[in-house]
Amino acid sequence: MTSHFLLLVVFSFFVSLVFGVLLRDDPRQQFRTGALMFGGFIATALVLGWLMFPFPL
Amino acid sequence: MTTKSTAAEPTRVAAEPGTLVLLCLVAWLVPGAGHLWMGRRQKGIVFLLAVPAMFAIGLLLHGRVFPFEFSEPLVGLAAVANLLAGAPWVLARLLDTGSGMVTAVTYEYGNCFLIVSGLLNFLVILDAYDVALGRK
Numbered sequence: 001m002t003s004h005f006l007l008l009v010v011f012s013f014f015v016s017l018v019f020g021v022l023l024r025d026d027p028r029q030q031f032r033t034g035a036l037m038f039g040g041f042i043a044t045a046l047v048l049g050w051l052m053f054p055f056p057l
Numbered sequence: 058m059t060t061k062s063t064a065a066e067p068t069r070v071a072a073e074p075g076t077l078v079l080l081c082l083v084a085w086l087v088p089g090a091g092h093l094w095m096g097r098r099q100k101g102i103v104f105l106l107a108v109p110a111m112f113a114i115g116l117l118l119h120g121r122v123f124p125f126e127f128s129e130p131l132v133g134l135a136a137v138a139n140l141l142a143g144a145p146w147v148l149a150r151l152l153d154t155g156s157g158m159v160t161a162v163t164y165e166y167g168n169c170f171l172i173v174s175g176l177l178n179f180l181v182i183l184d185a186y187d188v189a190l191g192r193k
Contacts, residue, residue, distance in 0.1 A: 007166045018177045021103045
């Protein structure tokens with residue numbers, strides 16, 4: 001398992017799962033919060049990744 | 058004239074200091090156990106599965122369970138974060154795993170999983186504490 005993107009997805013899944021369940025009590029709200037957080041993680045990583053593309057370190 | 062609140066009163070399950078300390082210790086040792094103790098089964102089971110799974114993935118990715126070397130502050134802080142994972146950390150120390158492989162491409166990812174699993178468990182402990190005090 002060396003795909004950076006896959007690891008990012010797995011990490012985002014677990015963190016979103018824990019935060020979603022931790023922050024909300026209603027299962028539907030938990031799912032919504034977790035899904036929003038998961039989407040936010042992925043979208044932010046992709047956007048930052050593309051922003052860094054022209055400026056390699 | 059008294060008014061009745063429609064919101065359910067939070068139940069204070071464990072207000073005794075000794076019980077609270079024991080609750081926090083149990084919640085630290087077994088992620089999610091504090092919630093299970095407080096009757097929050099769904100939350101407890103999710104934490105019981107997610108936190109150790111993250112720690113195990115961190116070990117599989119050749120992450121390092123950091124030693125308590127406070128001469129290097131970041132290593133010391135990472136060790137504290139690892140420690141907060143509870144039983145997975147105890148098992149890793151007992152089985153002498155988590156030495157980390159710096160040359161592995163996934164080394165930093167492994168560290169990230171190991172550290173974040175501990176930090177998440179810390180939040181879970183604080184949440185269980187709040188539940189026990191009737192704040193949630």
